[in-house]
Amino acid sequence: MAEIAKIEVNGTTYEFPIITGTENEKAIDIKTLRGVTGGVTTIDPGYKNTGSCESGITFLNGEQGILRYRGYSIEELAEKADFLEVAYLLIFGELPNKEELDKFHSDIKDQSVVDEDIKKIVDAFPKNAHPMGVLSSLTSALTSFNPKSVDVDSEEEIYKAVVKILGKFPVLVAWTMRKNQGLPFRYSDSSLGYIENILKMMFKKPGEKYIQNPVIVNALDKLLILHADHEQNCSTSTVRIVGSSHAGLFASISAGISALWGPLHGGANQAVLEMLAGIQEDGGDTAKYMAKAKDKNDPFRLMGFGHRVYKNFDPRAKIIKVSADEVLADLGIADPILDIAEGLEREALNDDYFVSRKLYPNVDFYSGIIYRAMGIPTEMFTVMFALGRLPGWIAQWKEMRVRKEPIGRPRQIYVGENLRSFVPVEKR
Ligand code: CMC
Numbered sequence: 001m002a003e004i005a006k007i008e009v010n011g012t013t014y015e016f017p018i019i020t021g022t023e024n025e026k027a028i029d030i031k032t033l034r035g036v037t038g039g040v041t042t043i044d045p046g047y048k049n050t051g052s053c054e055s056g057i058t059f060l061n062g063e064q065g066i067l068r069y070r071g072y073s074i075e076e077l078a079e080k081a082d083f084l085e086v087a088y089l090l091i092f093g094e095l096p097n098k099e100e101l102d103k104f105h106s107d108i109k110d111q112s113v114v115d116e117d118i119k120k121i122v123d124a125f126p127k128n129a130h131p132m133g134v135l136s137s138l139t140s141a142l143t144s145f146n147p148k149s150v151d152v153d154s155e156e157e158i159y160k161a162v163v164k165i166l167g168k169f170p171v172l173v174a175w176t177m178r179k180n181q182g183l184p185f186r187y188s189d190s191s192l193g194y195i196e197n198i199l200k201m202m203f204k205k206p207g208e209k210y211i212q213n214p215v216i217v218n219a220l221d222k223l224l225i226l227h228a229d230h231e232q233n234c235s236t237s238t239v240r241i242v243g244s245s246h247a248g249l250f251a252s253i254s255a256g257i258s259a260l261w262g263p264l265h266g267g268a269n270q271a272v273l274e275m276l277a278g279i280q281e282d283g284g285d286t287a288k289y290m291a292k293a294k295d296k297n298d299p300f301r302l303m304g305f306g307h308r309v310y311k312n313f314d315p316r317a318k319i320i321k322v323s324a325d326e327v328l329a330d331l332g333i334a335d336p337i338l339d340i341a342e343g344l345e346r347e348a349l350n351d352d353y354f355v356s357r358k359l360y361p362n363v364d365f366y367s368g369i370i371y372r373a374m375g376i377p378t379e380m381f382t383v384m385f386a387l388g389r390l391p392g393w394i395a396q397w398k399e400m401r402v403r404k405e406p407i408g409r410p411r412q413i414y415v416g417e418n419l420r421s422f423v424p425v426e427k428r
Helices: 033-037 074-080 083-092 098-110 117-124 131-145 155-181 194-203 214-227 234-243 249-261 268-281 286-294 315-331 336-349 352-356 363-374 378-402
Strands: 004-009 012-020 026-028 058-061 066-069
Touching (some): 012 033, 066 074, 066 083, 083 098, 083 378, 098 155, 131 155, 214 315, 363 378
Antiparallel strands (some): 004 012, 012 026
């Protein structure tokens, strides 16, 4: 029998269907609420109880610490797949066969050139501009160089747009970093794998041969896979809502980058490293910072802890921690910042404040440590997150457009002034 929910408003009872997802998640379908009740709506700031869409891309169970892309566990994908396979899986729904994967990679390579005029835009930014602002602007600028909108009824057109952005985005990422460091811009090397190419574009110094380190290639591949999608988070919801107005793919992704920038979202990886460095400079007293994090009169929060959805260990944090150990061991780095991170983790996991609020280390707690060991500047950490999240944003944009979802337009409850008469300036 179909399940229903009853809502009583001023003595009248209304019935609404309950919909059940493939993992048995339940939601009250209130699509008809305003119509049948004569204008009553719901209010849910931060959307803690609101499902914005039905989606077949990523399943997340925060209580049990489960994350799956298209039904495959994140643990298995991080161990067995590479980033491009995961990107294909997220965007097109199934793992590619060898032929599809080779074609996908080759088509991406063909698209990994950006218009020379984009260099002028990069050059116009101040050297110390935050790379997330630069990346968001450059991604938006891609729209001007590729003005034709994508016909979402054509699989071929969608495919072309997908390989275009997957090809060009790493170039923008590399140029953003190189501008910051005063290095000349480099183009893609089509003889390389996707990850190796990104590393070379970012790090190759003029006149020096760039030597790939397989441990670093593997760690970056894994980091990008772990970041590739996370259902309806702040930046993904932004991409969907901007795309729902039929703004183009590049413009929607650019908006997602801006949303990701904030320290409560993707910017947390930069904030974690800055926090750890600050604690180190202040003498390494982790107990002092634990106390600050718990003090309600102190705005300080333990960055890299807590998550809107995970009320258990973030499964990505577990995988990243192992990766961080591997990278540091391979590079022979004894990073005192890692000791501080481990100290904070130990203390938080045994502290009633953190335990009772189910605040565990999240994906960003350890990712910054790996990026730092790889030689990536701190301000670039969130850019690396964006590089990983790109396939997720594309997949979510595509799902929303192909399903012809309506424009996103939430309601509000107005709590401002009632009607009043205008007072001329001289009488105010
Ligand atoms: N340090 C200290 N206290 C915290 C923290 C923290 N990092 N996170 C949450 N709390 C407390 C918060 O003060 C509140 O306490 P109380 O119930 O006494 O008022 C309680 O825990 C619940 O917090 P909330 O802010 O209502 O939870 P939320 O779901 O709105 O926020 C969060 C989730 C991730 C924004 C938050 O935990 C946070 O600010 N964490 C630090 C930033 C961070 O690491 N962000 C990266 C998230 S993972 C990457 C991504 O997907 O973007």
